[in-house]
Amino acid sequence: xxxxxxxxxxxxxxxxxxxxxxxxxxxxxxxxxxxxxxxxxxxxxxxxxxxxxxxxxxxxxxxxxxxxxxxxxxxxxxxxxxxxxxxxxxxxxxxxxxxxxxxxxxxxxxxx
Amino acid sequence: xxxxxxxxxxxxxxxxxxxxxxxxxxxxxxxxxxxxxxxxxxxxxxxxxxxxxxxxxxxxxxxxxxxxxxxxxxxxxxxxxxxxxxxxxxxxxxxxxxxxxxxxxxxxxxxxxxx
Numbered sequence: 001x002x003x004x005x006x007x008x009x010x011x012x013x014x015x016x017x018x019x020x021x022x023x024x025x026x027x028x029x030x031x032x033x034x035x036x037x038x039x040x041x042x043x044x045x046x047x048x049x050x051x052x053x054x055x056x057x058x059x060x061x062x063x064x065x066x067x068x069x070x071x072x073x074x075x076x077x078x079x080x081x082x083x084x085x086x087x088x089x090x091x092x093x094x095x096x097x098x099x100x101x102x103x104x105x106x107x108x109x110x111x112x
Numbered sequence: 113x114x115x116x117x118x119x120x121x122x123x124x125x126x127x128x129x130x131x132x133x134x135x136x137x138x139x140x141x142x143x144x145x146x147x148x149x150x151x152x153x154x155x156x157x158x159x160x161x162x163x164x165x166x167x168x169x170x171x172x173x174x175x176x177x178x179x180x181x182x183x184x185x186x187x188x189x190x191x192x193x194x195x196x197x198x199x200x201x202x203x204x205x206x207x208x209x210x211x212x213x214x215x216x217x218x219x220x221x222x223x224x225x226x227x
Contacts, residue, residue, distance in 0.1 A: 033214065042201045042217025043156065056214060091155070100146070101215060103155040 002026070004094050004104035012110045013082055021077045021107045025094030032075050033093045033101060034067055043091055043103075049075060082111045114139040116204050118218025126226050131189045133221045135202035138183065142204040145178060145185050146215070151198045159200075160187070163207075192225045199223070 005024040013019050025032050030051055035043035045059040051072040060066070064082075069075040079086055087110050093101040115138040125131050137145075146161035162169045162176045162185065169176050173192075178185040189196055199222050203215040 035215075040220070042203070042220050043215070045214040045216065048214055059214070100158050100161065103148075103157070105155050 004092055004102050006090075006092050006104040006107050008107060009105060010108045010110075012112065014112050015083060016081055018078065018080045019082055019109065021079075021090050021109070023075045023077070023092030023094075023104060025073065025075070025092070026096075026102060029094035029096050029102075030072070031095045031097060031101075032069055033095075034075070034077050035091045035093065035103075037089045037091055037106070039089075046077070046090075079109075082109075084111050087111045114142060114204055114206075114216040116202060116216050116218040118202050118221060120221060121219065122222045122224070124224045124226065125192050127192060127194060129192055131187075131192055131196070131223055131225075133187045133200055133202065133223070134184065135186070135204075135218050136182075136184050137204040137216075139204070139206070140180075140183065141206050142183075144205045144207045145176070146203050146205075147176060147187050148201045148203065148217075149198045150201065150220075156201060189223075192223075194225050194227050197223055197225045 007022045032049045034046040037043045047057040047067045048055050049069040064080045067077045089106045091106045092104040095101045118135045143164035148156035149159045150156045162178050173190045175188045199220045201220045202218045205215045206213045
C-alpha cells in the first residue's frame with residue numbers, strides 16, 4: 001500500500017513568510033508525528049497526534065510553529081514568520097499505535 | 113527528558129566483516145528501541161527493533177541486544193555487504209497505554225563497507 005507522503009518535497013521561501021507543510025499518513029494509522037532533521041543528525045521530535053488530538057507539542061521550538069490534524073488523518077505543520085534557522089528537513093511519521101513509526105520522504109525547507 | 117548517545121560516529125569495515133554500533137539511554141522508563149537505516153537522500157527505514165521484555169532479537173544478518181540494567185543496546189551486522197553502507201540511527205521511546213510515544217534518536221553512525 002501507499003506509504004507516508006509529504007508535500008511539497010522542496011520549499012524555498014523568504015524570511016518572514018509563512019509556510020504550510022503537509023503530511024498524508026498511511027491509511028488507518030492513528031498516530032502521527034512531526035520531526036525535524038538537520039543535515040547529518042537524527043530526527044528531532046516536534047509534536048505528536050493520536051487521531052485528531054495533539055498529545056504532545058513539547059518539541060515545537062517556539063510559538064511560530066503550530067500543527068493540526070483536524071480530521072485525524074492529514075496533518076499540517078505551519079511555520080509563521082520564517083527565519084533562516086528554520087531551514088531543515090521536516091519529516092512526518094505515522095504508526096498504528098504500538099508499532100513501527102514509518103517515515104515520509106520529508107519536506108526540505110530553505111529560508112532565504 | 114530522554115538522552116540517547118550513539119557510538120561510533122563513523123565506522124569503516126571490510127566486506128564480510130562484522131559491524132557493531134552501541135547506544136546508551138538515560139530514561140529507565142524507555143521500553144522500545146528501534147534501529148533505522150538511512151541511505152543518502154532517502155527516508156529513515158526501520159531495520160529491527162526490540163522491546164524491553166526481550167534481551168536479544170535476530171533477523172538474518174542483523175541482531176540487536178538490550179541490557180536494561182546498564183541502559184545499553186547494540187546493533188550487530190554480520191557478513192557485511194557494500195549495500196549495508198548507510199547512516200544508522202538508534203532510538204528510544206516510552207510505549208504507554210498501547211501507544212508508541214515520541215522517538216529520541218542518537219546522532220547516527222556512518223557505516224562504510226569497503227568491497
